[in-house]
Amino acid sequence: xxxxxxxxxxxxVPLLMxxxxxxxxxxxxxxxxxxxxxQVLDAEKLRVNTPFLVSxxxxxxxxxxxxxxxxxxxxxxxxxxxxxxxxxGSPGNIKIEIRTKNPGSSYLExxxxxxxxxxxxxTNAISTHFRVLTPPVKGSPPVR
Numbered sequence: 001x002x003x004x005x006x007x008x009x010x011x012x013v014p015l016l017m018x019x020x021x022x023x024x025x026x027x028x029x030x031x032x033x034x035x036x037x038x039q040v041l042d043a044e045k046l047r048v049n050t051p052f053l054v055s056x057x058x059x060x061x062x063x064x065x066x067x068x069x070x071x072x073x074x075x076x077x078x079x080x081x082x083x084x085x086x087x088x089g090s091p092g093n094i095k096i097e098i099r100t101k102n103p104g105s106s107y108l109e110x111x112x113x114x115x116x117x118x119x120x121x122x123t124n125a126i127s128t129h130f131r132v133l134t135p136p137v138k139g140s141p142p143v144r
Contacts, residue, residue, distance in 0.1 A: 028061040031116040035123050036091060038110055040130045047133055048103050056094040056110060058123070063088045067120065068113040073100045075107075083112070105131050 028034060040046070041053040056069065066086050070078035085095040100106065109127040113120050 028059060030061050031064045033058055033060045033064055033066065033112060033114045033116075033121075033123050035110070035112060035126045038108070038126050038128050040108065040128060043130045046130060048101060049099055051097045051099045053095060053097055054108075054110070056096070056112070056126075057091045058094065058112070059090070060088065060092055065115040066094065066112055067115065069094060069096050069098075070111055070113065071098055072109045073102055073106050076102060077109075078111075080113070100132055103132050105129065 035056060035058050037057045039055045041055055043052075046052050054069075054071075066083050068080045069083050070080040072078050079098070081096055081098055083094055083096055087093045094112065107127060107129055109125050111125045112123045114123065115121070
């Protein structure tokens with residue numbers, strides 16, 4: 001019985017090692033940027049054709065020049081915007097104002113274009129869900 005238990009546990013060790021290696025992110029190369037998360041700020045107030053703020057967290061090796069943030073709204077896109085608000089650190093943060101024309105629930109996907117070795121590179125893509133409301137009808141009370 002004891003031998004079976006030890007043999008069973010020893011069989012799990014390689015599986016655990018393989019699965020832990022598969023989930024660990026690889027180290028960043030010099031000048032590389034990796035996006036880690038994205039948050040739509042004030043998501044409950046989103047309206048069609050009204051600008052809204054998106055906060056993107058990233059990791060970077062050094063301080064590469066981040067040029068654009070490109071977004072796809074439920075498959076519509078990409079729509080790219082010039083990045084002007086970048087804070088480098090651990091993690092770094094990009095804040096950018098964007099807008100959409102599509103009402104209803106939305107799937108937002110983003111990647112960032114940055115300069116590495118003199119060429120524009122694209123980061124990994126990240127995504128989130130949010131809901132865009134239609135514009136209020138004149139004379140109706142505001143949504144809270």
